[in-house]
Amino acid sequence: MPKHHWFGRLKCTVCGFPFSDWHHVYPQAAGGKRSRVIALCPNHHRYTHMIYVMVDAGASDVYIWQFAEAHFDEAFLIGFMSNLLLEYRHTQAAMTLARTALAQWLMKAALNKLADEQDV
Numbered sequence: 001m002p003k004h005h006w007f008g009r010l011k012c013t014v015c016g017f018p019f020s021d022w023h024h025v026y027p028q029a030a031g032g033k034r035s036r037v038i039a040l041c042p043n044h045h046r047y048t049h050m051i052y053v054m055v056d057a058g059a060s061d062v063y064i065w066q067f068a069e070a071h072f073d074e075a076f077l078i079g080f081m082s083n084l085l086l087e088y089r090h091t092q093a094a095m096t097l098a099r100t101a102l103a104q105w106l107m108k109a110a111l112n113k114l115a116d117e118q119d120v
Contacts, residue, residue: 015075017041
């Protein structure tokens with residue numbers, strides 16, 4: 001059997017194209033290497049990351065939709081776009097909360113260490 005026996009079996013969630021990339025729903029750069037993945041063809045995978053970049057840059061949903069309607073295909077817009085925006089905004093909010101909690105914990109740990117050093 002060929003090394004990539006899965007080739008052709010994995011279909012894009014959006015359009016059914018028979019070759020797909022794995023897309024991590026929770027971005028790998030934010031620690032999502034073991035997160036849920038979905039199959040997307042190279043074009044829809046690229047579209048998804050373009051949406052992420054726009055959200056991260058602070059673009060409004062109205063702007064993102066206008067851009068997507070002008071440049072992306074109908075299958076992506078109808079079958080995927082709403083859930084993608086909603087889920088990524090939720091993920092982005094969760095990451096912000098996690099970063100804030102981590103920063104607070106680190107600050108508290110640093111202050112505790114400083115206090116311990118002064119007691120010595």
